[in-house]
Amino acid sequence: MKIYTKKGDDGSTGLLFGGRVDKDAIQIELNGAVDETQAALGLARAFSASSELSQLCIYLERDLWVLMAEVATSSENRSKLVAKKTMVDASMVAKLEEEIDRISALFDMPREFVIPGGSPSSAFLDWARVTARRAERISLPYVRQNKDTEVGRYLNRLSDLLWTMARWQDGQILRTRDIEEGV
Template sequence: MKIYTKTGDNGTTGLLYGGRVGKDSPQIELNGAVDEAQACLGVARAHASTEIALICRDIELDLWILMAEVATQPEKRDHLKPGTTLVSASMVTHLEELIDEISTRFAPPKEFVVPGEEVTAAFLDVARTVVRRAERQSIAFVRDAPDSLVQIYLNRLSDLLWTLARWSEGTSLAARGAHRAE
């Protein structure tokens, strides 16, 4: 099987469960931003501690579910399955639970954060900004799918990425401080 199909040479792309749309359509733009966020998470994961890496991998897998939902025409949404091809309420709840649990592990910053204190945190902050762009782009998508949780998931995901970045910074700074004390 070849990696290229040539079916997109006319500026369109195929959707899950059939149909084609322009590669510049709002839903494909949204999926492009989510794909970019997923790649950014992969870079963060490659530099992260084991626990953050596992969280990032789970999120990357969740983003496939989100992209499947976005790549489905509104009239075919009845084909979607929660947690498999449709963002579910439990996926959003899981992000909220992670935010709450990880937030107990560090003192929140008292002022605006300047990204770049530590490599993993910097990559997580890049991923967060891409997720925020995807969230903005999701507004047009959810107008046609008002029952969708895509925008809410992306909102919580950006909050989780901010939380993970701050935790990673705190862990790294504490480790550097302990090392200097030795």
Template sequence: MKIYTKTGDGGTTGLLYGGRVPKDSVQVELNGAVDEAQAHVGVVRAHASGELAEICRELELDLWILMAEVATQTGKRDHLVPGKTLVTESMVAHLEELIDQFSARFAPPKEFVVPGEEVAAAFLDVSRTVVRRAERCSLGFVREAPDSFVQVYLNRLSDLLWTLARWSEGASLTARQAKHA
């Protein structure tokens, strides 16, 4: 099987459950930003271990679900399966639980954060900015699918990534302090 199909050479791309849209459509732009965010989260996972790596893998899988929903024409949304190809309210609630859980582990910064204190945190911040772009792209999509949780999920995901970055910086600082004590 060849990786190239030539079906996109005319400037369109195929959707889940059929149909084609221009490659500069809202759906494709949104999925491109989410795909980029997922790749950045994968970089975090490659540099992380333990709990952070597990959460990153879970987020990457969630983003596949989100991309499946976005890659479906409005008229075929009835084909989507909650939690498999459709973002659910419970997926958003899970992100909120993680935000609360990790926020309780560190004191919030009292000033603006300058990314780059620690590798995983820096990559989390890059991931967060890409997710924010995806969220902005999602506004056109959710106008066509007002029952979708895509925009809300992306909003909470960016909050979670910020939280994980601050937690990761604190965990790294604690480890460095213990090493030098």
């Protein structure tokens, strides 16, 4: 099987369940930003020694496949979507909120502005956060068109979770340094 099909040479791309749109269509722009978020999560995972962080990143990366499947479906085919498999549902948003609460309990929240880059994994989590925020902004026309979607809410909570995860990783590094320095 070849990676190239040549079908997109005309500036269009295929959608899930059929149909084609221009490569600069809003849903393709949105999926591009989400794809960047997913890649940044992979980098955070690759630069972390924490198996807990790695497992959470993999979970989120898989969630983002679901989100991208929904977005890559034409309006006419939305009835074919399946919750948590090809469509984001409210329970996926609730799971992000649970993770934010769980991780927030592991460290003291910063009381001032945070400068990204406290550790490699936190820097990549912050990168994932800003791409998720961009995806959220890009999603607005999609969300307005698809009133039943949870995509906007999901991206909003995801960026909050990514910020929380980055601060958690910063806290892990700071605690390790304190221990090493005998503080």
